[in-house]
Amino acid sequence: MGYYAGWAAYQGYTPDQLPAEKLTQINYAFAEIDPVAGRIALGDEPNDLKNLKALRKLRSQHPHLKLLISVGGWSDSQYFSDVASTQARREKFAASCVDFVVEHGLDGVDLDWEYPVSGGAPGTIHRNQDKQNFTLLLQELRERLDHQERQDRREYSLTIAGAAGAWYLSQIEPVKVAALVDHIFLMGYDLHGTWNSRTGLNAPLNPVSHASQAGGSIAGSVQAYLERGVPAEKIVLGTPLYGYLYQGVSSRNNGLYSTYTSGKSISYQTLKKTYLASSAYRQFRHEEGQVPYLYGNGTFLSYDDAASIAAKASLARSLGLGGVGFWELSQDSGGELVSAAVQALHSSWDNPFRDVLPGVWYEDAVRYVYEREMMQGTSASAFSPNTSSNRGMLTAILYRLEGSPRSGEPPFTDVAADAYYGQAVAWAEKHGIVQGFDDGTFRPGARITRQQLAAVLFRYADFKGEAGRGRADLSAYQDGNRVEVYAREAMAWAVDAGLIQGLADGRLDPGGTATRAQTAVILQRLCEQVLEA
Structure with missing residues (x-):
């Protein structure tokens, strides 16, 4: 599954370009919450409606595809705590979501609450009761979607996005949540980023033995979910189609774990065109983390390539997870990383070689x-x-x-x-x-x-x-x-x-x-x- 962001259309990547044949679910990101009405709302209605229409057309050409509306995200999770805080508010919000799904011919709802109890963007409202209220909100949504299923005689899905890390699992009720949703999109990225004081690896597959890389690993995050009782088949391992670029970086250790002066996220497509194609940047691979990085001209880039994405998909397959997913599809407009993940997920052998990618001619x-x-x-x-x-x-x-x-x-x-x-x-x-x-x-x-x-x-x-x-x-x-x-x-x-x-x-x-x-x-x-x- 993959997220498609509404703003991608402004950048020329429209829904008709999505690799629908490689996906089973697309989450349209993002709807927001109207704080006054306590209902789901579109933040960019003309563009969103155009995109939703194009997505429905895409689904008509690929009937296996499910389309879900994703609510929240980093920038629009401010009011989740409010709509989850009482039974009446939960009922109003859940009803508005189901009405939205029916009105726009969608297949379900994805909640991306970042985050219950604590964390998230500045201005996000939190309550200590968010942990229990999140479960109650999902329960209300599940019951209403099930009721709509009986009326329409079709299936509706309920999914959520969850952070990579044990800290997040302590802020929700994992077993109860997993029982209510079709799957949890484990956001397997942002384990290290521009909020840290030194450069590091965005999404290392395995643990890295360095003090600056304290955010854990993807394998460790999956294990944490499993240990907290989340069934493997309910976990979709999310992978990043972007990396982080740091500038003002020392050449020591080829820029890894260095201080920096500025940083930002960068799509894989831009990184490939501008940096991978340039002889000014040397490519390295972190043997512990099994992810690549670049250094050159005082710039350090942490990212994922086809090999590291395939390795993560292979992990998902070996553990019997529900699948793999992507944030965000427009960032790999050529489909290179998505293809590598899909091929690895469906591979029929336990490939030990990170340099033999699924689907290559040999x-x-x-x-x-x-x-x-x-x-x-x-x-x-x-x-x-x-x-x-x-x-x-x-x-x-x-x-x-x-x-x-x-x-x-x-x-x-x-x-x-x-x-x-x-x-x-x-x-x-x-x-x-x-x-x-x-x-x-x-x-x-x-x-x-x-x-x-x-x-x-x-x-x-x-x-x-x-x-x-x-x-x-x-x-x-x-x-x-x-x-x-x-x-x-x-x-x-x-x-x-x-x-x-x-x-x-x-x-x-x-x-x-x-x-x-x-x-x-x-x-x-x-x-x-x-x-x-």
């Missing part, structure tokens, strides 16, 4: 070789898809395919028997799958080219009796004549078997380095199209 291949123990990560959380494959690594992979038979001493001066590829090289050389150099070396760490990869795999397929007779005409490729003599038959076989394909510009690129991602893809094809065919 994801299935990495899963294939990883689950069959043909290839491993370069660390527990990284596959390094763009790193070059080398001769030792490829030989070890083929050796694992053969069940790792004991093969004696490797015959090369630079291959130790106890190296991870030692026995593999001895086995492969014995069967003519790999060869050494004239100086008696094997050079296991040398990068392997595409034609070298083809040659080794061809010899392996021949060893297995699976080389066949099919050979492609390499002259069909503009650089087919650049394949070296030793690899011509092997490359012709690999192309005919579908293992190696031409690049988008019509080249085979025989001398180009084979990356780990390419190697994974080719190995999957070898197994499925040659060895298992």
Whole structure:
């Protein structure tokens, strides 16, 4: 689910541009509370009515989509305490919300009270009784929506937005609230921001061991909800489509945990266009928090990218949460982060690699070789898809395919028997799958080219009796004549078997380095199209 803010239309991002096919619910933000009447009200009526009409049209094209009106938010939560304070006021406000939903053809109400009891924007009214009154307000809304359901014979949803942090859970009645709502949008962001005295990470996935990063973590926030009795399926993990920009920042520690002179929020779309595209800013990734950040020109930026958003969606999937959500959809107008989250949420494998994003062209291949123990990560959380494959690594992979038979001493001066590829090289050389150099070396760490990869795999397929007779005409490729003599038959076989394909510009690129991602893809094809065919 995602929030769509009415003001986004003024910036050119209209409801028809929303990625409805990737969403099940859109919350329109925000309606406000009329303090005199104690009823729901629109703050920018002409624009809001136009947007609501466009959203209904969008839903007609995507019937699975639910549209909810969201009330409150940071700027418009001043009067929640008042409308929740007595039974009569709760009844009036709840009735106005249901009337609004029916009048505008919506599917429910989302309450974004920031916050009961304490906190929120200056001027927000608080009462000690807000904790209990919030539950009573939700109960009144739930009963009225249920009554309307029976009349209209259609479902109406009731949801809320909740802050990330145990402090918020002490200001509501979590179990009672969860029983009344369809889900809680856990606002998984603003754990650190421009209200802090030093720069920091907006939404780290995991705890960060630094005194300046005292706001906790997303994983910790989810755990706090679960420990307070909120069912996992009632939690939608909200993710930020924005970051924070800090200026006047020291270069020490690349700007992280530094003092600053000014700061503001920045959308991912703007950050990508202005900062990620500039060579003046260096990109870093916080290994503990599993989120990226930038530094350059005295400016520090904390944000989320496709990898970190996918990691959060994977957390939601692994814990059986109700889903993932986004604030705010116009800030990712290209849909890059939303797509990464949706693909990760629906992924069918427990991907340990933060650098293998859901939906990338090599994801299935990495899963294939990883689950069959043909290839491993370069660390527990990284596959390094763009790193070059080398001769030792490829030989070890083929050796694992053969069940790792004991093969004696490797015959090369630079291959130790106890190296991870030692026995593999001895086995492969014995069967003519790999060869050494004239100086008696094997050079296991040398990068392997595409034609070298083809040659080794061809010899392996021949060893297995699976080389066949099919050979492609390499002259069909503009650089087919650049394949070296030793690899011509092997490359012709690999192309005919579908293992190696031409690049988008019509080249085979025989001398180009084979990356780990390419190697994974080719190995999957070898197994499925040659060895298992």
